[in-house]
Amino acid sequence: MVQGLLEESSLQLFATCTLDAESTVRKPNRVASQLFRPCTLDITIYGPEDLFEDIGTWFQEQDLYLQDPRQIHFDAKYCNPHKLSVDDIDSCPTVSDVVRQSSRSLLLRDVPDRLELLDLLSNGSELEETQQPVVIRAALKKHQKQALTFMLRREQGWAFGEKQADVWDFLNRVSGAHQNEEPPPFYGGIIADPMGLGKTLTMISLVATDLDRNSTENTTLDIDEDSKHVFWQRSSSSPLLVRQKKPSIEVDPCTSYPAAWDFGAIMGRPGLPTSENWKPGGSILFSVRWRRIILDEAHFIRNGNSRMARAACELDSISRWAVTGTPIQNRLSDLAALLRFIQVYPYDDPKQFEADISRLWKSGEDEEATKRLKCLSGCILLRRTKATISLPARRDMTCAVDFSHEERAAYDEVREQTITKIVEALHTNSEESRACVYVNVLEQIESLRLICDLGLYYYTRHNRTAHSPSASDEWAATAQQAFNVQREMGLVVCLQCSSTTSLTESLLGENHDTSPSRHQPQFFRCLRFACVDCVRKLQRVKQTLGCGHRPSCLVAPVSISHSVLEEVHAAASDTASTPHTALPSKVQALVTDINAMSADVKCVVFSTWRLTLDVVEKGLENAGIRSIRFDGSVPQKERQSVVDRFKADPGIRVMLLTLSCGAVGLTLTVASRAYLMEPHWNPTLEEQALARIHRIGQSREVTTVRFYIRDSFEERVIELQNAKKHLARVLLSPHDGNQSDDSLETKSVALSPAAYDSHFGLWVRS
Structure with a gap:
């Protein structure tokens, strides 16, 4: 035919x-x-x-x-x-x-459920329920009372001779090794319930059990679950205020540190220990022994070489708890960093975890590695699936959108430029020259993603440039963009100390870029990176920072602030402002779908970039749909009022939210429909954002819609996402050849430039 x-x-x-x-x-x-x-x-x-x-x-x-x-x-x-x-x-x-x-009649396709590695480690269903502390006014759910049972048992130390299994029973039950001496004491563990199961309230309840053991007279504990404000008032009038304040949770004693010590708890996200006054010896927090340390969002210390990880491990306490819904993200060593923090012997030494578990995974002994991992996690880690609680159903959908003819032409032009740059790199022998081409490819890839969102609102760079800047000026102008793409795609390693910087770490970490540029991280044109600590040390001893090439490549300061992730390079900031410019196809599809919803359905629209939300906002205005913005440009003191307005005003149907602001710290259960305007390199970040809606307190069925442009680079990003989501399948299936590290990603997809994909002209590392 x-x-x-x-x-x-x-x-x-x-x-x-x-x-x-x-x-x-x-x-x-x-x-x-x-x-x-x-x-x-x-x-x-x-x-x-x-x-x-x-x-x-x-x-x-x-x-x-x-x-x-x-x-x-x-x-x-x-x-x-x-x-x-x-x-x-x-x-x-x-x-x-x-x-x-x-x-206008969108074709939405269901996303099939996939088994996750962490769900295979689920446990705790057989636990008894501990009566909730008297001072907790909020009613604890069954799984939270069971968590109290687990934590109180763990804080009694090794369960020698008890009915429940533990890591030690005359010998190490994980590896089979034995020793004559009793292992060092261990009190604590890892709470790894997924997002939305109320881990914060569970941990506060653990702290409150101490008050039950002592006097509870004239003691109350009020919890505002939405804002995470916790007011703890004792008869001695020595309050401890645990306050969430993006991008971190800070401990704010109203009197003095000794008063905080009296309560015996630190609750904080690990962004807190990275500030100057949290350096060991620089704060009273390091000079006392705490009854209990609870580290929220503990996966942000998975890089054991980072400043925040070292500081967290230096804190002294009796009990130590790591709280994270994602204790394993990309590699088994993520878990090793948490074991080091909670000080569970012998796996407080990452080398021992490597020898007993990671080494088996690397050598292809999957079954034994999995057996040992389950044995270890069953003793010190509590993980329940979301099915544990009666949340309304969540339906995940994808929506493929087609470019208009004009949008396709603009996209294909940038795509051809990208392929040309890759061909140049293939024929370049110099490592320095090839790296410079990689930078250009990173920029072009970001341009392809932006066109998918902005359509004809995007102006290509060569249409904007009216002069030829010097190489140093050009790199100073583009270094931040290249760095952003690099850390969105994966870890960025410091060439001096080998510490790593990632997108997710920056979302909860403090901003370090308020100091002069000489104390900012430095990014070379060869894609090598130097962290702010190493830059500061070299400045102190008056040494010159180099990348290792001769001569050294161009270098420029970059910011690791989460707010810069929302920005786009100047080439894309020129948008067509004439009323005759058609809305991007993807935005048209979004507006169409929201218009089809009942007026009482509130929606949240997520995007990586503020510029995309600008165009979405215009489309909603044209359709008569009221919306409200929450992004990095909203002052800290106004953010809670924005959330309150969205909840209270029935006329505001849509919240426009950047991923960097929406990934943590918000409860938006008033909404029941969520849209992701583009696939992100990091699927965990997407899930954290969607968990703002599908969590305890949600009364409606939740629908999530992920937009992508058909036959575009976004399909390659989705392929990488799927590879990262298949952790259980990768861990439990046979290897293809040797594995050089303990990465849980498939070997055919990767995070930065190195192998050629002929269809879209990309670079991926295998």
């Missing part, structure tokens, strides 16, 4: 082949899985008017019937011989009219 069409020279055929979702069934070999994946083939046919009837007959003979087009290749008149119409050909609509009309 297709061959017959091709033989007619007056016809033009445009074909699009879309791979269907990959089956979770493991294929017998890699070749078969690549050759036999199911797909959908769309063919759009353009031809002269005089073949109209013949084309209809030709397809009808093949028992095929033409459907409305999905994409625009030429904006010609559209008339379908298989579609009943009273119009003559001259009165037919254009292809663009039909495509845009059909986009």
